[in-house]
Amino acid sequence: MNRLGFIAIIVLAALASSCKTNEANYKAAYEKAKEKQTSEKYDDPALAAMKDRTMPKMRVIDGDSLLVRVERVSISKDGGNADGKLLRFNVVVGEFHQLFNANSMCERLMKDGYPKAFLLKSADAHYFVVCDEAATAGDAKKIINKVKNDSKMTLKSPYPYVLIPSHLNY
Numbered sequence: 001m002n003r004l005g006f007i008a009i010i011v012l013a014a015l016a017s018s019c020k021t022n023e024a025n026y027k028a029a030y031e032k033a034k035e036k037q038t039s040e041k042y043d044d045p046a047l048a049a050m051k052d053r054t055m056p057k058m059r060v061i062d063g064d065s066l067l068v069r070v071e072r073v074s075i076s077k078d079g080g081n082a083d084g085k086l087l088r089f090n091v092v093v094g095e096f097h098q099l100f101n102a103n104s105m106c107e108r109l110m111k112d113g114y115p116k117a118f119l120l121k122s123a124d125a126h127y128f129v130v131c132d133e134a135a136t137a138g139d140a141k142k143i144i145n146k147v148k149n150d151s152k153m154t155l156k157s158p159y160p161y162v163l164i165p166s167h168l169n170y
């Protein structure tokens with residue numbers, strides 16, 4: 001019995017020490033998960049294609065280099081001062097799934113010196129907050145420079161960029 005008890009204690013000690021987790025293990029697992037989350041690589045080609053489709057691309061239009069995304073959109077009746085006519089170059093400063101959040105940003109823009117701010121809505125119910133629009137690439141470039149130099153605006157990449165409605169992409 002003495003020998004059996006001794007063996008049981010050794011087995012329990014071995015099991016307890018082999019299953020021990022520590023802060024280093026948790027940190028390593030967290031770092032690995034974070035790296036996977038922020039990685040630009042996707043194992044699934046469909047996810048990679050979707051991400052690629054939604055990212056603006058650098059294009060040269062009429063001699064001006066602009067970060068551009070082409071999307072099927074319409075003017076949202078739910079927010080902003082859109083006059084009903086959609087111009088080709090729309091300077092986007094935010095994108096939201098929730099109408100409330102898009103409206104809040106649009107209202108802040110109007111108070112902060114962008115009276116023409118309005119919302120565009122995509123077919124899959126994304127709301128794009130447009131601070132201003134332009135008929136030419138040169139004018140859109142001026143708006144982007146104004147936004148980038150505005151101390152009230154703190155935007156993350158890829159904002160601001162130009163959204164061209166798909167029916168005006170020529």
